[in-house]
Amino acid sequence: MSAPSEARSRSRARLRLRLSVAGLAASAALAALVQPTQAAGPPPSPDKGLQKQLNDLVRTAGGPPGVIALLRQGDRTAVYRAGVADTSTGRPPRTTDHMRIASVAKAFSxxxxxxxxxxxxxxxxDTIGKLLPSLPADWHQVTLRQLLNHTSGLPDFTTAPAFLAILQEDPRHHFDSRRLLDFVADKDLVFPPGSEYAYSNSDNIAVALMAEAATGRPYERLLDKLVYQPLDLRQTSLPQGFRLPRPYLHGYDVTPPAPPEDISEVLSASGVWASGGIVSTPKDLNAFVRAWAGGRDFLSKETRRAQRTFIPGAASEPAGPGVNAGGLAIFRYTTRCGTVYGHTGNFPGYTQLAVGTADGKRSLTFSITTQTSKTLKPELLAKVRAVQEDFVCALLRH
Known part of the structure; x- marks a missing residue:
């Protein structure tokens, strides 16, 4: 691999300083592009107000070069997009473009x-002590339920100095994904299990390890058997390296006055694994969240009730539209127009929202090609959340 250019070195320096694996000049906006998928039924009429908001979003200083949103109501899907998937070619985002879904991967685990x-x-x-006895004794009483709703108290490995030092030295470092918790194995719990809420990337690493321990099968195989195959997700995967399948929605570091810098393949997915490493497409992600939020046959009624036991005020990372509450690897977003369920995520180059209705009949995915969070571009996040809420209102509109 050739030495990075000075510009790339500066970009990576910015990336390292602002790295947020916790959740981890743009081209002019395209004209309104609203089209149906191959599903039966006519597409909904284009909403010019929604399209204008996406156009404004990509024109915002520090905003994403591209955005794509899929609104599915029954058997009809409307696709809204603005900007570009790739600043070097100017092509528009597509529903079949691969992208990093960031912490929406936690919904998959x-x-x-x-x-x-x-x-x-x-x-x-089930406890960590029962299924993963080699992990620190201080963690042994933590349950699967507490891991799934982020009340475990596990320290977050993505904030460990040793982990960050490796990324600073080599952002594409290949981690042993099943040893990521070693970075915090010398740490006590942050709080007694079940006593508080704290979003932690360590939680879903432990969830995946517990699933492997209980079945004797690799997590990737479990994903395929239990999620990808039943939902026909043919373009979704959990890679270990830094490469993205082609074609892909390019992710950017946007720091004006410098032009957007492509950071789609700067980081190895191995360093976030079950907490943020999944690659999918807008089309696949929409199909997944439809089932996860309310698909009738995806979970039993009893398990669905447990999934939807919410902690008021527990926000996803980044926060989603409206008022957030946290359940078992799912969040409730109560907006002015109604309630949807799903997950958000952010990763260098990407910010994601995937939500659906409780009956599984309506779903929305909203993907932008730059990272934002409560600490990184909070003004942009506030604008994105407002636009997302308007899309939720359109989703719930009769």
Whole structure:
């Protein structure tokens, strides 16, 4: 691999300083592009107000070069997009472009765990001590339920100095994903299990390891059998390296006055694994969240009730539209127009929202090609959340 240019070195320096794996001049906006997928039924009429908001978003200083949103109502899907998928070619975002879904990957590990609960392979009260006895004794009383709703108290490995030092030295470093918790194995719990809420990337690493311990199968195989195959997700994967499947929605570091810098393949997915490493497409992600939020046959009624036991005020990272509350690898977003369920995520180059209705009949995915969070571009996040809420209102509109 050739030495990085000075510009790339500066970009990576910015990336390292602002790295947020906790959740981890743009081209002019395209004209309104609203089109149906191959699903039956006519597409909904284009909403010019929604399109204008996306156009404004990509024109915002520090905003994303591209954005794509899929609104699915029954068997009809509307696709809204603005900006570009790739600043070097100017092509528009597509529903089949691959992208990093960031912490929405936590919903996938939650899906694996809860489908194993339905098969009596796991139980929500199973503990780390029972299934992962080699982890620190101080963690042994933490349950699967507490990991899934982020009340475990596990220290977050993505904030460990040793982990960050490796990324600073080599952002594409290949981690042993199953040893990521070693970075905080010398740490006590941050608080007694179940006593507080704190979003932690360590939680879903432990969830995946518990699923492996309970079944004797690799997490990637469990994803395929329990999630990808039942939902026909043919373009979703959990890679270990830094490469993205082609074609892909390019992710950017946007720091005006410098032009957007492509950072799509700067980081290895191995360093976030079950907490943020999944690659999918807008089309696949929309199909997944439809089932995760309310698909009738995806979870049993009993497990669905447990999934939807919410902690008021527990926000996803980044916060989603409206008022947030946290359940088992799912969040409730109560907006002025109604309630949806799903997950958000942010990763260098990407910010994601995937939500659906409780009956599984309506779903929305909203993807932008730059990272934002409560600490990184909070003004942009506030604007994104406002636009997301308007899209939720359109989703719930009769």
């Amino acid at each position: 939650g899906a694996v765990a809860l489908r194993l609960v339905d098969r009596n392979k796991l139980h929500l009260d």
